[in-house]
Amino acid sequence: MQGEVVVDLQKKLTMQSERIEALEAELQELKDFMAAMETQTEAACTPVDQAEAEDGSEAEASRDDEAASAVARLLLQHVYLQVDTCQCESSPELKLEQVQEVLETHPEVKVAEQVQEVLETHDRPQPTRWKCLWRSGMDIRSHPQVQRSGIIGLLKYGQIFDVLEERPGREGTVFLKLWDGPGWVFSQSRCGTFCIKVVDEASTDAWKDWQGPSLAEKYEGQGAWNTSSSWRSQDENDQDWSKAAWAEHQHEEASWSHSSAWASWRRSGEGRCQGTWCDKRWGDSQEARYPSW
Known part of the structure; x- marks a missing residue:
């Protein structure tokens, strides 16, 4: 040692x-x-x-x-x-x-x-980076408190700021002392989450791609779900698959409708009720109801 x-x-x-x-x-x-x-x-x-x-x-x-x-x-x-x-x-x-x-x-x-x-x-402590998530912004207090008193500034929505000190409070609330000023803000309260700690960009992008629309919009604002590259590529692939499947289905239906067996069956005098699986009376009654079938 x-x-x-x-x-x-x-x-x-x-x-x-x-x-x-x-x-x-x-x-x-x-x-x-x-x-x-x-x-x-x-x-x-x-x-x-x-x-x-x-x-x-x-x-x-x-x-x-x-x-x-x-x-x-x-x-x-x-x-x-x-x-x-x-x-x-x-x-x-x-x-x-x-x-x-x-x-x-x-x-x-x-x-x-x-x-x-x-x-x-x-011996100066290193700052931590946080981001404001409250839509209307967040007031900066002169002291570590949740009450709206002693307002000395405002954090805008989406603003990223450095924190000098993190002081734990009640019910999971963390009071944050701003690095570039004497003010304080807090992470959450009974109304919801106001600020979250910023992670590296790679982890943030991976989180956006994995989470659903509700969670992504809740924390990152509108457009986080729609602008994800992986989901856009998946939607485009689904559209290509749907078009190909529909075209194949249309081709099979046209081939089946023009077959000789189908045409001879439609031209027969008994109409739609020939064969061992259908009753003649049921066909007569249905022909009156659906003459153009």
Whole structure:
């Protein structure tokens, strides 16, 4: 177990070292840019005292190096302590306040802001994606509640939005905190389902093709059943089969009606009641009722 932790921490150390090298390269680019700007300033303006300019550039370079070194030392100290102890739970963590102190001491160093951004976004939760299904839209509440009070916005029907926090409520209701704002919505209530969690597109299309019209229209709106490619192809195949079967049936009926046995039977004097299976009296009575049969 400790071996796996050591390997993991060594990987983190490698990543941090690469990040420090990238920061140092960016710092060097910043120095080159500042040097080019100073050259242009000296060419366009009155030259200043040479000794004074050299002292200023050396002081600025030393401040930049000191700030970058302070941030690098904090990062490396954090990683090395984890490698030595092999216990991530007990090892001291790199505090954001330490980096902020460096930034306050050296506000001119822009590269340290990237380190702060990395630390702030390291433990940030990943958003989940939801979709509004209520036909008339859904009000955004200022607090996690079902009552229509404290309305601060509106979600449109079919709108897909990101959720920062999912807080369970009563009777299966889940309150959803919006990612890009302070508002709240909820998944369902006694009136019905307002929002559902969005899955990947392939699963959604497969679900549409499998479900019937009522469920598809309930969750995805009108046209979900009719626009399914698999059902359209099946309808076209059924139509082709029906046309072929009907044409074959018509051909058989025409061939049977023009046969010699059928024609001779119709031309006989007894009409439709010759043979051993029909009674003559029944045929006479029916001929009066249906003379053109």
